[in-house]
Amino acid sequence: MLRWLYPGMKVKRWLLLALLGLVMILGGIIFFLGFGPMAELTVMIYYFTRELPSLFWRIMGLAMLSLGLFFLGMGLRQMVHSLFEVLLPDSDSGLADVIFNKRVLEKGPKIVVIGGGTGLSILLRGIKEYTNNITAIVTVSDDGGSSGKLRDEMGILPPGDIRNCLVALADAEPLMQSLFQYRFSQGENLNGHSFGNLFIAAMTKISGDFETAINHSSKVLAVRGKVIPSTLTSSTLMAEYEDGDVGAGESNIPLAKKPIRRVFLQPDNCQPHPVALKEIQEADIIVLGPGSLYTSIVPPLLIEGISEAIQKTQAVKIYVCNVMTQPGETDGYTASKHLQVLKEHAGTSIADYAVVNNKVISSKAAQKYKSEDSYQVVVDLPELHKNGITVIEGPLVEEEPLVRHDPDKLARVIMEIALKVNGSKDNLLRWFMPHRST
16 A cells, blocks of 8 residues: 555545545535534634624635535546556557446347358457457368468467457557568568467467467457357368369368369367357357358358257357358359358258348449459348348448458447347347447
8 A cells, every 4th residue: 555655656646636625625515504513613713704704604615615526526537547547558548448348348248250261350340349248269270371381380270260350359459450460471481471370379389279379369469258269179171062073171172163062071070169169058149150151151060069059059140141252162152042051061040140231332343353253142032031031131341442341330230130139138238229330
């Protein structure tokens, strides 16, 4: 306690000002009451004040009361501000934002998102503005780029999609987020690697396992919620094409440019991350997608127990359909075809809602994607309704620099479904939704 009195703490002056305000408030109340209680106790005060009119003391009391309230408010405000500057010196958020994030968002719905790639991180950036109770169950079958190199050379699970999700959920300053996403463009051994991937790889070797490395990285980035791999087993994603050929490796599967019959994992007995099943069981909402259908969303469903857990949970299941088809993977796929693929690989329908974009992209963007054999996904409503799926449509895309889901608009749709389903149980969310800008 004595340390609060040390020089340079920048707290004592404001504490004294607040105490002075309290004394003046008490004095103001006494003056306003006309010294009635004090007259019998303090003869001197009574002697010097008995000739003055009572109106004078009432005015004096109100003045002291007002000044005391000002001093008290100023002292407390500056004291809190001084402490806030020390505890969060680089924070761009105000004190109200920090308290809001810690107190209000902690009461938000429990949301589990499943998938990988850029689509998952886009969804997470929007969702974290409504709740801190987020668990991202991330695909770990990537074998290309920086992740693939680290997987082959260091024998660790691919960190790329994990890194993207950590950054998406981060509360750390923008500089730290940019650092984790920085990709080296020079150096024989560094070229193509992202700093975040190297950080997670180094942390894996220091801590002894991939899971602990993710936990430490989450603390560095002040992540809201949890990011966990769908499995801790190293596996290879395989594809069987319609012509019977088989392809190996997530990055290689689309390169064959052939219709896919099914995908599967080797080994085929990959065990789920133990926390994944628990989070699915306790979730209020489970979101699949957006993301690459065969290489990001389906792989976690192939892990033992995950599809069954999703089927059994009472959570609302939502599938977010991609905006564009993916060359070599979903060529010509409609929205209902995407859902059909999920059903075939999960063994049963695991979606109550399908969220689809109904905004037609610009001709400029369409032409650009056409040159890459990618087209806007056709939303075939009659087929979707045949499957007993509730379809939620909306203009959910942004086109710069790429055609992607708008994280704010997509998150708001997810929250509106949560409000619709949970009703009065989410009174906080009911108040929060109209007040949240998009």
